[in-house]
Amino acid sequence: MIDLRSDTVTKPSQAMRDAARDAEVGDDVYGDDPSVNELERRAADLVGKEKALFVPSGTMGNQVAIRTHTERGQELVVDEQAHVVKWEVGGVADLSGVQARMVDCGPRAVPTAAQVEAAHVEESLHRPGTGLLCVENTHNSRGGVAVGVDEIAEACEAAHDLGVPVHLDGARVFNASVALGVAPEELTGPADTVNFCLSKGLGAPVGSILAGPEGFVERARRVRKLFGGGMRQAGIVAAPGLLALENVDRLAEDHANARTLAAGLDDIAGLSTREPDTNIVMLSVEADVHADDLVAACEEHGVAFGARDASSARLCTHLDVSRAEVREAVDRVAAAVGSLR
Numbered sequence: 173m174i175d176l177r178s179d180t181v182t183k184p185s186q187a188m189r190d191a192a193r194d195a196e197v198g199d200d201v202y203g204d205d206p207s208v209n210e211l212e213r214r215a216a217d218l219v220g221k222e223k224a225l226f227v228p229s230g231t232m233g234n235q236v237a238i239r240t241h242t243e244r245g246q247e248l249v250v251d252e253q254a255h256v257v258k259w260e261v262g263g264v265a266d267l268s269g270v271q272a273r274m275v276d277c278g279p280r281a282v283p284t285a286a287q288v289e290a291a292h293v294e295e296s297l298h299r300p301g302t303g304l305l306c307v308e309n310t311h312n313s314r315g316g317v318a319v320g321v322d323e324i325a326e327a328c329e330a331a332h333d334l335g336v337p338v339h340l341d342g343a344r345v346f347n348a349s350v351a352l353g354v355a356p357e358e359l360t361g362p363a364d365t366v367n368f369c370l371s372k373g374l375g376a377p378v379g380s381i382l383a384g385p386e387g388f389v390e391r392a393r394r395v396r397k398l399f400g401g402g403m404r405q406a407g408i409v410a411a412p413g414l415l416a417l418e419n420v421d422r423l424a425e426d427h428a429n430a431r432t433l434a435a436g437l438d439d440i441a442g443l444s445t446r447e448p449d450t451n452i453v454m455l456s457v458e459a460d461v462h463a464d465d466l467v468a469a470c471e472e473h474g475v476a477f478g479a480r481d482a483s484s485a486r487l488c489t490h491l492d493v494s495r496a497e498v499r500e501a502v503d504r505v506a507a508a509v510g511s512l513r
């Protein structure tokens with residue numbers, strides 16, 4: 173099976189497994205795990221923030237950030253297709269008591285200054301007040317869009333002018349950095365906090381990093397504990413995360429493979445794709461084939477990916493899929509489409 177469901181499916185390398193086995197560990201709740209401490213230090217440096225917190229998942233990183241930034245009853249300004257409101261089980265309401273004020277950012281994938289200003293609510297006797305702006309880069313549901321430095325900075329500046337902090341869901345921020353050819357901290361710098369995933373394109377088995385100002389990270393550490401994310405000898409999974417930080421540059425291979433995949437799928441009658449910015453390929457399926465049927469037929473032919481709606485699907489290239497396997501996947505999709513006709 174060529175698994176293109178997500179870049180979350182990558183399996184740890186032998187070097188990562190060895191690092192896990194040999195990791196120096198301690199009780200991380202007491203701050204005693206040397207592997208976690210080293211990972212947090214290096215991760216903070218990489219994204220230009222004072223401190224960082226190792227969390228078990230990207231969802232926890234985002235939800236801990238939202239809870240730490242906001243007060244119950246406030247509003248969160250966010251793109252209507254953002255992961256934090258679309259794929260995190262209603263966490264902004266359930267865990268933080270926050271209401272989402274959704275903005276349609278369209279293909280731009282990040283709100284304009286005007287959209288931030290229009291969505292902002294001033295707290296009053298009657299009104300909730302805006303507690304946070306959340307942006308996403310790359311933007312998953314809008315096709316792995318790499319949002320540019322200027323666009324991120326514009327949204328952050330507009331929020332800051334209104335006294336509103338900004339959290340960057342940077343699950344794939346290194347994909348954006350590599351695709352745009354800019355240093356990660358050019359993309360993370362304008363935001364107050366950033367969450368990025370070690371367990372996606374970077375290939376670690378577990379974990380994400382929430383980074384920001386020292387005071388914020390200390391408050392976030394307590395929220396992580398509240399959410400049950402206080403880990404003990406977590407060096408076992410932090411050590412592979414340290415190796416994952418060395419996989420940033422190779423993300424360019426995933427992007428090249430995504431372009432090869434998209435071009436191959438475009439040659440199949442009835443299918444079309446948008447030119448991918450990064451490792452995510454959004455596939456449009458012609459009217460007379462339901463995306464679910466295509467996904468099922470492809471699975472029978474040895475390619476796995478997921479439908480997004482009745483007429484579109486998402487395919488992700490990643491560390492565990494080679495260029496040759498991408499080409500083979502295109503051939504298998506072609507055979508699957510043929511079987512549907």
Ligand SMILES: Cc1ncc(COP(=O)(O)O)c(CN[C@H](C(=O)O)[C@H](C)O)c1O
Nearest residue numbers: 178180229230231232255259312341343
């Ligand atoms: C932008 C963004 N932010 C946060 C997360 C959450 O990370 P995890 O909780 O899965 O580690 C994801 C994972 N995205 C996963 C995927 O793409 O397959 C699924 C959809 O949850 C994400 O894409």
